[in-house]
Amino acid sequence: MSALLGASSLLRAQANERVEYAQFKKETPVAVVYHADFGDPTRFGQMLTNIANHLSVYDNDPFKIRIVVVAHGAGVHPFLKDLEGTPWASTQYDREALFGRIRQLAQLGVEFYICEITFTRNNIPKDKLRPDDFIKWVPSGVGALGEFQSKGYAYIKVG
Numbered sequence: 001m002s003a004l005l006g007a008s009s010l011l012r013a014q015a016n017e018r019v020e021y022a023q024f025k026k027e028t029p030v031a032v033v034y035h036a037d038f039g040d041p042t043r044f045g046q047m048l049t050n051i052a053n054h055l056s057v058y059d060n061d062p063f064k065i066r067i068v069v070v071a072h073g074a075g076v077h078p079f080l081k082d083l084e085g086t087p088w089a090s091t092q093y094d095r096e097a098l099f100g101r102i103r104q105l106a107q108l109g110v111e112f113y114i115c116e117i118t119f120t121r122n123n124i125p126k127d128k129l130r131p132d133d134f135i136k137w138v139p140s141g142v143g144a145l146g147e148f149q150s151k152g153y154a155y156i157k158v159g
Contacts, residue, residue: 015131021147028066033148035157039074041093047158048101055108062109072115072141079114079135080128106134115141
């Protein structure tokens, strides 16, 4: 029986799985959605700093606070393997350092949701998304923002 449960968990933990809005739940006393639709790497880095600070006042405890980030439009480029062939191909910054900060926040329980519509409308192949399992697809970034807010998440946009 435990082998079956383990196999089931592995199937659910696929990299870049698609999450339906019905799966969104507010399970902590404090829940926050950060909105990332901007392409400025400095501003994106400031958002990551704010998230780290936000977590710290709750002792980095995922039972006290749940933080999710919804990225769409230019906000998806930090999650791409490379920028070649995208509208952000000329954007210059230390992509690995910024993504390292994203990965650190994910290890503290921050969840990252990426807009499928952004990829479709910009003709970006889905396989350009980094394969890390903490990055999930949502049908629409704006739709996801509304869904999280309707479930009691506070909305924050940096900048």
